[in-house]
Amino acid sequence: MIxxxxxxxxxxxKSMSPYVWRVRFALNIKGIQHQxxxxxxxxxxxxxxxxxxxxxxxxxxxxxxxxxxxIYDDSTNTRISDSLKIIxxxxxxxxxxxxxxxxxxxxxxxxxxxxxxxxxxxxxLLSGPNIVANVKGASSDKYRQRLEAITxxxxxxxxxxxxxxxxxxxxxxxxxxxxxxxxKTSDGKVQGGPWxxxxxxxxxxxxxxxxxxxxxxxxxxxxxxxxxxxxxxEGLWSALWExxxxxxxxx
Ligand SMILES: N[C@@H](CCC(=O)N[C@@H](CS)C(=O)NCC(=O)O)C(=O)O
Numbered sequence: 001m002i003x004x005x006x007x008x009x010x011x012x013x014k015s016m017s018p019y020v021w022r023v024r025f026a027l028n029i030k031g032i033q034h035q036x037x038x039x040x041x042x043x044x045x046x047x048x049x050x051x052x053x054x055x056x057x058x059x060x061x062x063x064x065x066x067x068x069x070x071i072y073d074d075s076t077n078t079r080i081s082d083s084l085k086i087i088x089x090x091x092x093x094x095x096x097x098x099x100x101x102x103x104x105x106x107x108x109x110x111x112x113x114x115x116x117x118x119x120x121x122x123x124x125l126l127s128g129p130n131i132v133a134n135v136k137g138a139s140s141d142k143y144r145q146r147l148e149a150i151t152x153x154x155x156x157x158x159x160x161x162x163x164x165x166x167x168x169x170x171x172x173x174x175x176x177x178x179x180x181x182x183x184k185t186s187d188g189k190v191q192g193g194p195w196x197x198x199x200x201x202x203x204x205x206x207x208x209x210x211x212x213x214x215x216x217x218x219x220x221x222x223x224x225x226x227x228x229x230x231x232x233x234e235g236l237w238s239a240l241w242e243x244x245x246x247x248x249x250x251x
Contacts, residue, residue, distance in 0.1 A: 002027065002034035005053065005070040007041040010134045011217050014038075015250055018120065019083045020069040021210035026087045028247035029201055030097035034071075035251055041139035044068060048081075056082040084109075087203065101203045109203045115182070116211045119175035123229070125150065126168050127218045129159055173232055180233035190236055194243060209244035212237050 004027065006020045015021065015036070027034050039047045045066040048055070053072065055064030070081035076093060080086050084106075091099050101109070124131070128147035132140050132155060144155055151158050158164065185191050196204045215237075219225035230238045 001074055002032060003072045003074075004034050004036050005039055005044075005048075005072075006036050006068050007044065007139065008038040008136075009131075010136070013213075013217050013248070013250060016131070016134075016214065016217050017068055018210040018214040019067070021213045022083045022206045023069040023071070023086050023090075024250065025206050025209060025213075025244060025247050026090055026100050028249055029100070030090060030094055032090065032094055032097065033251075039068070040137070041135060042137075042142050051079070053079050054081050056085075084203075087206070098201055100201065100206060102197070105203065109207060112182075112204055113207050116179050116207060119172060119179050120211050120214060122168050122172035122175060123215060123218075126165060126172065129155055130218060172229075176229055176232045180236050183236055190239070196240075205240070205244065208240055212241045213244070213248060216241065 004020070004023060006015050006017065006024075008014050009016045015024065024036075047053075048066045048070065051072065053066070053070045056067045056070075057065040059065050067081060069083055069086060070079070071086050071089075072079050073089075073093070078089065078093075080089050084101075087100050090097070091101055125147070128143070128151075132144045132147065135143055147158070148154055151164070153161065183190055183196065195201045196208065215229055216226055219229070
């Protein structure tokens with residue numbers, strides 16, 4: 001059995017991180033049995049050290065950065081962190097399941113990831129107070145401090161600052177529109193289908209769908225924000241979301 005490490009929120013899906021959603025989508029698409037172990041965001045480093053789970057990155061100052069997702073696979077006694085490394089491992093160790101990462105696509109996936117992250121970052125900032133309200137205790141304080149450091153003002157000032165919010169929405173619109181334009185032909189039609197690269201699911205679907213999941217979880221599916229974001233893509237995001245929804249399950 002695989003244990004998937006994630007941090008809890010009070011959003012209805014409990015899970016919010018787009019990086020964790022990528023791995024969970026991969027596990028669900030592959031039909032690999034797993035269970036989630038919830039670790040408060042502020043406790044990730046301490047708990048991972050206890051469990052001998054590796055950091056996903058080394059920070060510029062040389063210290064390790066412990067992040068979710070991470071997995072422990074007891075069938076092979078393997079511990080891995082970093083969404084891409086985990087999905088590479090799942091493809092390799094579970095070869096009779098749908099293969100997510102196509103050979104030679106890591107550079108393209110990294111570019112797609114970066115592009116979509118530009119839009120998600122603006123949305124993450126705009127949703128900061130909502131995220132802070134949906135993460136508990138010390139983890140909530142951590143998010144608040146991060147938000148305040150980036151915006152250079154208190155969260156209360158940010159909530160009042162309609163001019164900054166309008167500017168961020170305009171930037172988000174531009175970034176979301178650019179990302180959705182990559183999926184269209186020159187005459188405006190959506191290319192490919194049913195998945196982005198044709199008949200089989202690939203990493204590009206999971207990068208995109210996990211970003212959409214993050215947006216839907218935070219904004220709420222019936223919200224004006226989600227309708228606005230989906231509208232900028234002329235319904236492309238909601239079509240991708242419908243395709244991925246059967247795999248939007250937390251175990
Ligand atoms: N490169 C990592 C990035 C994962 C990541 O940044 N995870 C965030 C949650 S969305 C995290 O755990 N951050 C820990 C922290 O901020 O202390 C991956 O692809 O898995």
